[in-house]
Amino acid sequence: MRQAFHELRMATRGRGLYEFTDEVEAWVSKNGLRSGLVTLHLRHTSASLLIQENADPDVRRDLEAFFARLVRDGDPLFIHTAEGDDDMPAHVRAALTTVNLSIPVNQGRLTLGTWQGIYLWEHRKSPHSRTITIHFIGE
Amino acid sequence: MRQAFHELRMATRGRGLYEFTDEVEAWVSKNGLRSGLVTLHLRHTSASLLIQENADPDVRRDLEAFFARLVRDGDPLFIHTAEGDDDMPAHVRAALTTVNLSIPVNQGRLTLGTWQGIYLWEHRKSPHSRTITIHFIGE
Amino acid sequence: MRQAFHELRMATRGRGLYEFTDEVEAWVSKNGLRSGLVTLHLRHTSASLLIQENADPDVRRDLEAFFARLVRDGDPLFIHTAEGDDDMPAHVRAALTTVNLSIPVNQGRLTLGTWQGIYLWEHRKSPHSRTITIHFIGE
Numbered sequence: 001m002r003q004a005f006h007e008l009r010m011a012t013r014g015r016g017l018y019e020f021t022d023e024v025e026a027w028v029s030k031n032g033l034r035s036g037l038v039t040l041h042l043r044h045t046s047a048s049l050l051i052q053e054n055a056d057p058d059v060r061r062d063l064e065a066f067f068a069r070l071v072r073d074g075d076p077l078f079i080h081t082a083e084g085d086d087d088m089p090a091h092v093r094a095a096l097t098t099v100n101l102s103i104p105v106n107q108g109r110l111t112l113g114t115w116q117g118i119y120l121w122e123h124r125k126s127p128h129s130r131t132i133t134i135h136f137i138g139e
Numbered sequence: 140m141r142q143a144f145h146e147l148r149m150a151t152r153g154r155g156l157y158e159f160t161d162e163v164e165a166w167v168s169k170n171g172l173r174s175g176l177v178t179l180h181l182r183h184t185s186a187s188l189l190i191q192e193n194a195d196p197d198v199r200r201d202l203e204a205f206f207a208r209l210v211r212d213g214d215p216l217f218i219h220t221a222e223g224d225d226d227m228p229a230h231v232r233a234a235l236t237t238v239n240l241s242i243p244v245n246q247g248r249l250t251l252g253t254w255q256g257i258y259l260w261e262h263r264k265s266p267h268s269r270t271i272t273i274h275f276i277g278e
Numbered sequence: 279m280r281q282a283f284h285e286l287r288m289a290t291r292g293r294g295l296y297e298f299t300d301e302v303e304a305w306v307s308k309n310g311l312r313s314g315l316v317t318l319h320l321r322h323t324s325a326s327l328l329i330q331e332n333a334d335p336d337v338r339r340d341l342e343a344f345f346a347r348l349v350r351d352g353d354p355l356f357i358h359t360a361e362g363d364d365d366m367p368a369h370v371r372a373a374l375t376t377v378n379l380s381i382p383v384n385q386g387r388l389t390l391g392t393w394q395g396i397y398l399w400e401h402r403k404s405p406h407s408r409t410i411t412i413h414f415i416g417e
Binding site: 051052097103104 | 276
C-alpha cells in the first residue's frame with residue numbers, strides 16, 4: 001500500500017469549463033498506480049471541480065448559461081462585492097457544486113464512465129491561476 | 140490494509156430516487172470489511188448519488204418537485220436537446236448535486252446517521268441502466 | 279499505513295455557517311498524522327458540510343441570503359412540513375450542497391487553500407446537535 005501526491009496548476013482564461021482528465025490519467029499512468037483511490041481537492045473558493053459530459057460542447061455552454069441565470073452577476077442581494085460583480089456569484093456557484101472529487105482507480109485506469117470528463121470550472125470572469133491537490137492511496 | 144472493488148448495476152424506471160443503502164451494507168458485510176472508507180462513484184452524467192432522509196417518502200417527492208421547478212424540462216435556454224427536453228436538465232441536476240460519495244466504515248457498519256439513506260437519483264424520464272463503482276480501503 | 283476515527287459533536291444556534299477548521303487541524307496534529315486522506319461525513323440530512331472563504335464574513339451572509347431566496351421557507355410546493363416551514367427547505371439545501379468532504383493531508387497539514395475554511399452549515403432555524411464522523415487513512 002502506498003501514497004502519491006501531486007500539485008496541478010492550471011491557468012484559466014476566465015469563466016468556463018476546462019477539462020483536465022488527461023492530466024490526471026497521465027499522472028496515474030506515469031506513477032504506475034494500479035488500484036486505489038484518487039482524490040482531487042481544489043484549493044480555491046471561487047471555482048469548482050465537476051465531472052460532466054465531455055462529448056458535446058453544447059453541454060458545457062448550457063451548464064454555464066443555466067448557472068449564469070441562476071446566480072446573476074451584480075445581483076443587488078449581495079454585499080460582498082470587493083472584487084467585482086462576479087465575486088460573490090463565484091462563491092455561490094462553488095457552494096452549489098463542489099471542490100472535492102474521489103474516483104476509484106482499477107487496473108491502472110480511473111473508473112470514469114464513457115462520457116465522463118473531469119473539469120475545473122472557473123467562475124471568475126478574469127483569468128486565474130488555480131491549484132489542485134491530487135492524492136492517491138492504493139497499490 | 141486491503142482494498143475491495145464492486146460494480147453495482149441498477150435498472151431505473153425513469154426519474155426518481157432509488158435507495159440502495161442495503162446493497163452497500165450487504166457488500167461491506169459479505170466481504171468482512173471492518174474499518175475503512177467506502178467510496179461510491181456513479182459512472183454517468185445525467186443521474187446523481189445522494190444521501191438523504193429515508194423515513195418519510197414525501198421528502199423524495201418534494202426534492203423531485205423542487206428540482207423539476209428549478210431546472211425546467213424544455214427550457215428554451217438549452218441548446219443541447221439531442222435526447223429530448225429532459226436531456227440538458229438531467230446534466231444540470233447532476234452538476235447541482237454530485238456523482239461521488241465517501242462514507243467511513245467503523246465496526247463493520249457504514250457510519251450513516253439514523254435517517255440517512257444512499258440514493259441513486261435518476262434524472263432522465265425513461266428507464267436507464269446505471270453503473271456505480273464501489274471501492275473500499277481499510278481493514 | 280494506519281487509520282484513525284473521531285466523532286465530532288457540534289451544537290448549533292440555528293441557521294448559519296459554523297467553522298470548525300481548527301478542530302480538524304488540531305485532531306490531525308494531536309494524532310501525529312503526516313500524510314494521507316481525511317474524510318468528513320455529516321450524519322444528518324438537514325445540514326451540510328461546506329468548504330468556503332473564511333476571510334470576509336459577508337461571504338457567509340450572502341451565501342445564506344442566496345439560499346434563503348432560492349429555497350423559500352414555507353414554499354407551498356412542499357408537502358413534508360412535519361417539523362415546520364424550514365423542514366423541507368433544509369433537506370433541499372443539503373441536496374444542493376453535500377454531506378461528505380475529502381481533504382488530502384501533506385506534511386502534517388490539511389491541503390486547504392489560503393482562504394478555505396471548513397464549515398458546518400446548519401439549515402434548521404432552531405439549535406441542533408450535529409455529529410460529524412472524521413476518518414483518516416495514511417501515515
